[in-house]
Each structure stands twice: as structure tokens, then as C-alpha cells.
Amino acid sequence: MKVDVAIIGAGPAGLTAAVEIARNGLSAAVIDEYYRPGGRLLGQYYEDPYAPADQRTWDGKKEADQLEEKARSLGVHIFMNVTVWAVSGKWRVDMAGGDLPAITSNVLLLATGSVEKALPVPGWTLPGVISVGAAQTFTNLHHVAVGKKVMMAGIDPLSLSVMIELKNAGVHVAGMALPPMSSVTGKNKTPLQTVERLQDVAGLAPNLLVRKLGKFALKRFPKLTASGLRFNLLKVNNVPIHLRKAIVKIEGEKNVEAVTLQSVSVDGKPAGKTESVEVDTVCLSNGLYPLIDLAQTAGCRLVDMPELGGTVPLHGPDMTTKVSGLFVAGNITGIEGAKVAMAQGRLAAASILQSLGKQAAITVDEAMTEVTNAREKAPLRFLPDIEEGRIKMNKIWEAESAHG
Amino acid sequence: MDDMIICRCEGVYLSDILKAIEEGASSVPGIKKRVRAGMGYCQGRVCQPVIRDMLESKTGGEKMPPQQRAQTPVRPVLLDDMIRR
Numbered sequence: 001m002k003v004d005v006a007i008i009g010a011g012p013a014g015l016t017a018a019v020e021i022a023r024n025g026l027s028a029a030v031i032d033e034y035y036r037p038g039g040r041l042l043g044q045y046y047e048d049p050y051a052p053a054d055q056r057t058w059d060g061k062k063e064a065d066q067l068e069e070k071a072r073s074l075g076v077h078i079f080m081n082v083t084v085w086a087v088s089g090k091w092r093v094d095m096a097g098g099d100l101p102a103i104t105s106n107v108l109l110l111a112t113g114s115v116e117k118a119l120p121v122p123g124w125t126l127p128g129v130i131s132v133g134a135a136q137t138f139t140n141l142h143h144v145a146v147g148k149k150v151m152m153a154g155i156d157p158l159s160l161s162v163m164i165e166l167k168n169a170g171v172h173v174a175g176m177a178l179p180p181m182s183s184v185t186g187k188n189k190t191p192l193q194t195v196e197r198l199q200d201v202a203g204l205a206p207n208l209l210v211r212k213l214g215k216f217a218l219k220r221f222p223k224l225t226a227s228g229l230r231f232n233l234l235k236v237n238n239v240p241i242h243l244r245k246a247i248v249k250i251e252g253e254k255n256v257e258a259v260t261l262q263s264v265s266v267d268g269k270p271a272g273k274t275e276s277v278e279v280d281t282v283c284l285s286n287g288l289y290p291l292i293d294l295a296q297t298a299g300c301r302l303v304d305m306p307e308l309g310g311t312v313p314l315h316g317p318d319m320t321t322k323v324s325g326l327f328v329a330g331n332i333t334g335i336e337g338a339k340v341a342m343a344q345g346r347l348a349a350a351s352i353l354q355s356l357g358k359q360a361a362i363t364v365d366e367a368m369t370e371v372t373n374a375r376e377k378a379p380l381r382f383l384p385d386i387e388e389g390r391i392k393m394n395k396i397w398e399a400e401s402a403h404g
Numbered sequence: 405m406d407d408m409i410i411c412r413c414e415g416v417y418l419s420d421i422l423k424a425i426e427e428g429a430s431s432v433p434g435i436k437k438r439v440r441a442g443m444g445y446c447q448g449r450v451c452q453p454v455i456r457d458m459l460e461s462k463t464g465g466e467k468m469p470p471q472q473r474a475q476t477p478v479r480p481v482l483l484d485d486m487i488r489r
């Protein structure tokens with residue numbers, strides 16, 4: 001099979017791009033190794049307080065279904081349960097798991113999304129320990145309760161969001177604690193830094209966090225914390241958020257039976273006693289990072305950019321790369337929410353259409369503005385310095401372009 | 405500190421990795437060549453970011469410790485799939 005555009009990843013970025021490309025008269029194929037289109041959309045279900053009144057509930061499954069239907073009605077080829085294991089030439093996409101061994105295309109769009117960063121803590125390989133993403137998928141996609149009594153470790157925008165989702169589904173969450181304070185798990189997780197990040201989730205639990213502290217207080221939270229971290233314990237949806245306790249160990253013979261928590265000082269040093277809390281499930285959260293493997297094998301230069309969540313392919317603000325015929329969109333360019341990924345998918349499509357000399361319904365400039373708008377209205381902010389990261393990337397891109 | 409597995413595919417422990425760092429490993433490939441972390445089924449998808457954090461905090465240089473290169477095939481595939489090519 002030969003198509004104009006081959007798209008790897010049927011998440012919001014890839015599907016939105018496919019719709020836009022097909023709508024403007026080009027052929028597109030989307031390939032994904034999961035059994036169902038939608039990527040990370042499939043696990044998302046929450047209130048979006050910034051959306052118009054009639055769209056407050058963000059139902060990712062519904063969004064995914066609508067995108068799939070639109071794509072199929074426009075003749076987009078969708079390959080599910082198919083893994084792309086190589087990309088080469090311009091372009092050949094090698095696939096495993098389906099009937100076709102490969103497809104060829106003029107343009108390749110990588111929309112492979114992001115994956116979770118592990119959070120090792122003694123006992124983390126025991127049955128009953130799961131990642132926050134698994135908890136989200138079990139709860140919202142499969143409607144399976146992950147356990148009877150759950151402790152979450154890692155207090156960040158995603159884990160807070162999933163905690164609320166678990167509670168809404170009727171799962172008993174015993175509490176949330178800080179990740180282990182060790183060099184194994186990286187930095188930036190002290191009580192002080194954790195509290196600073198809480199303002200990024202104010203949108204998700206506005207009536208809880210903001211009502212309690214006031215929007216104003218949240219903005220000044222860092223100062224409050226510096227003066228002694230007054231809020232050692234916060235309750236969100238009735239779940240205790242232990243801002244001064246870190247998980248140090250998960251215990252159990254064959255399964256999770258308990259977790260050990262250690263009190264820590266504001267700057268993350270052990271201080272005082274440890275305690276054991278009986279739980280049967282532990283849910284670990286340590287952030288996300290872009291999945292760039294195919295970009296690297298396609299010859300794209302990679303840039304280390306912690307502000308964007310890790311190592312990302314060098315790309316322009318219009319989703320082009322320095323490899324001709326290669327484009328990127330979505331979380332592969334940096335960790336953000338689903339609506340940003342969709343806007344980036346549209347933008348990549350506009351750039352692709354332009355590169356092939358096609359008239360598009362939306363111009364590249366308009367599509368870039370939509371990405372910025374989506375970013376400003378995002379209910380969930382995964383990284384505190386995302387804008388800075390985007391600006392830095394654009395600067396590197398410009399410098400590289402000046403060299404030719 | 406309690407020991408624990410860091411690379412789940414190859415069963416490599418924290419103590420193995422710390423020892424490799426002591427022996428002079430300063431990059432993810434350096435660790436990998438010494439103790440096989442990142443050489444299994446997931447090709448470092450789980451352990452590489454963790455090992456990189458460990459290296460960074462131990463060696464603490466200006467630059468982030470080098471990572472391993474993704475290589476084709478980027479996922480485990482059957483020989484049959486490769487032959488069909």
C-alpha cells in the first residue's frame with residue numbers, strides 16, 4: 001500500500017492530523033499497536049472547568065470515538081494492533097502484527113506520544129504495585145477497580161487527577177505521599193517543590209484547592225511554604241495528601257500488604273518517625289517522557305530539554321523537522337494535555353499540506369495560534385516551564401536554520 | 405538502603421548499577437555494557453530514565469549523561485516478520 005502520509009500513533013495528535021489531511025484530499029494511513037484508536041485519550045475522564053459550560057466533562061473515550069469515525073468516513077486507513085518496528089528510506093514503514101508487512105508514503109508523521117517514568121522504591125516489583133497510567137486505564141477505560149485500599153506515591157498534576165478519577169469511581173484511596181527522597185528517583189520532589197506545583201492543578205479541583213486557600217493564596221504558596229510549610233496535610237476530595245511524608249518501602253510477602261512512610265523536612269531530609277499503613281495496592285507516579293525511538297532511527301537530531309519532559313526531536317514551531325518529509329506532533333514534542341496534542345496534529349497537517357503544495361482549510365499561522373490557545377486553556381499542566389521549553393526549542397531551531 | 409530491581413527485564417539490581425558507577429561508568433551505555441541494564445525486552449524504556457537520574461546525581465556534571473541510541477527494530481519482533489520484509 002502507498003499513501004501520501006503515513007502516521008504512527010492513533011492518539012489525539014495522529015488522528016486529528018489524519019482527519020485534516022484526508023479532508024484536504026490526500027490519502028493517509030494511521031498505525032497503532034494498541035487495540036483501539038485514541039491513544040491516551042481512552043483513559044481520560046474528568047471535569048474541565050475552563051471549557052464552555054456545555055463541554056465541562058472531558059470524556060476522552062467519546063472524543064476518540066468521534067475522531068475515529070470522522071477519519072474512517074474520510075477514507076483514512078486505520079491499522080490497529082500493528083506495531084511499527086522500523087522506518088527507513090522516504091518512506092518505508094515496517095509493521096508487525098497485521099496482514100501487511102509494510103506500507104510506503106511520501107511523508108511520515110510521528111505522533112507516538114509519551115510514556116511513564118518508573119518510580120523505583122524497595123518493593124516496587126511486588127504484585128499490587130501499578131503505575132498511575134495503569135490505574136487511569138483500568139478505572140476509566142476498563143471499569144476495573146485497581147484495589148480495595150490504594151496508596152498513591154508521587155504528588156503531581158497527573159496523580160492528583162487520577163486520584164480524583166479513582167474516588168469518583170468509588171475506589172478507596174487511603175492517601176497520597178511524596179516519592180522516595182533519594183538520588184535513584186531524581187530531584188524536584190521535595191515538599192517545597194511539590195507544593196509549588198500544586199497551583200498547576202488548581203484548575204482540576206478548583207472548589208477544593210482554591211476554595212480552601214484562595215486563588216491568591218495559591219499564587220503565593222511558595223512563600224508560605226518557605227515560612228515553614230504550614231500545610232503539612234491537605235485534603236482533596238477527602239483524601240489526605242501527605243505533603244511532609246515520603247514513601248520509603250512497599251511491604252508484603254507475595255502481594256502488597258503495607259507501605260512505610262517517612263516524615264521529611266521541607267527540603268526533603270528524613271525527619272522523625274516512620275509509620276506503616278496497610279494497603280493492598282500502591283500506585284506510583286513519576287511523570288511522563290516523550291517516546292522518541294522512531295524519530296531517532298529516522299535520523300532526527302535529539303535535544304535534551306527537561307522543560308519539555310525529556311529528550312525530544314529537534315523541531316520547528318510548525319512541527320517540521322530537519323529531515324525532509326518527516327514531521328512530529330503531540331507529546332513526542334513535549335508533555336502536554338490532549339487538546340494541545342489535537343491542535344498540534346492539525347498544525348502538522350497544515351504544514352504537511354503546505355509542503356506538498358496543497359491548499360489547506362487552515363493556514364499554518366492560524367494552526368499555530370490554535371496551539372497557543374489550547375495551551376493557555378489547558379485544565380491540566382504537566383510541566384511548570386512548558387512555555388519556556390517551547391521558546392528554547394524555537395531558538396535552537398532558528399539557530400540551526402540560520403546555519404542552513 | 406534496601407536493594408531493589410531497577411532493570412526489570414534483565415533483573416539488574418540497584419547495587420549492581422551503583423557498583424558499575426563506582427567502577428567508572430558515566431553513561432547509560434556504559435552501565436548497560438557492564439551489567440546488561442536496558443538490554444532486555446523493553447530496551448530501556450523503563451530503566452533508562454532512572455539510570456540517567458542516578459548518573460546525573462552521582463556524577464553531577466554540566467551535561468546530562470549520554471543515553472543509549474534507539475535502534476531498529478524498535479520493538480521486539482518475530483524473525484518471521486523481518487523475513488517477510
Ligand SMILES: Cc1cc2nc3c(=O)[nH]c(=O)nc-3n(C[C@H](O)[C@H](O)[C@H](O)COP(=O)(O)OP(=O)(O)OC[C@H]3O[C@@H](n4cnc5c(N)ncnc54)[C@H](O)[C@@H]3O)c2cc1C
Nearest residue numbers: 009011012013032033039040084113133330331337338341
Ligand atoms: C499515563 C498517561 C496519562 C495521561 N493522562 C492525561 C490526562 O489525564 N489528561 C490529559 O490531557 N493528558 C494526559 N496524558 C497526556 C497525553 O499524552 C495527551 O493527553 C495526549 O494523549 C497525547 O496525544 P498523542 O497523540 O501525542 O499521544 P498518545 O495519545 O500517547 O498516542 C500515541 C499512540 O502511538 C502509539 N505508538 C507509539 N509507538 C508506536 C509504534 N512504534 N508502533 C505503533 N504504535 C505506536 C501508541 O500505542 C499510542 O496509542 C497522559 C499521558 C500518559 C502517558
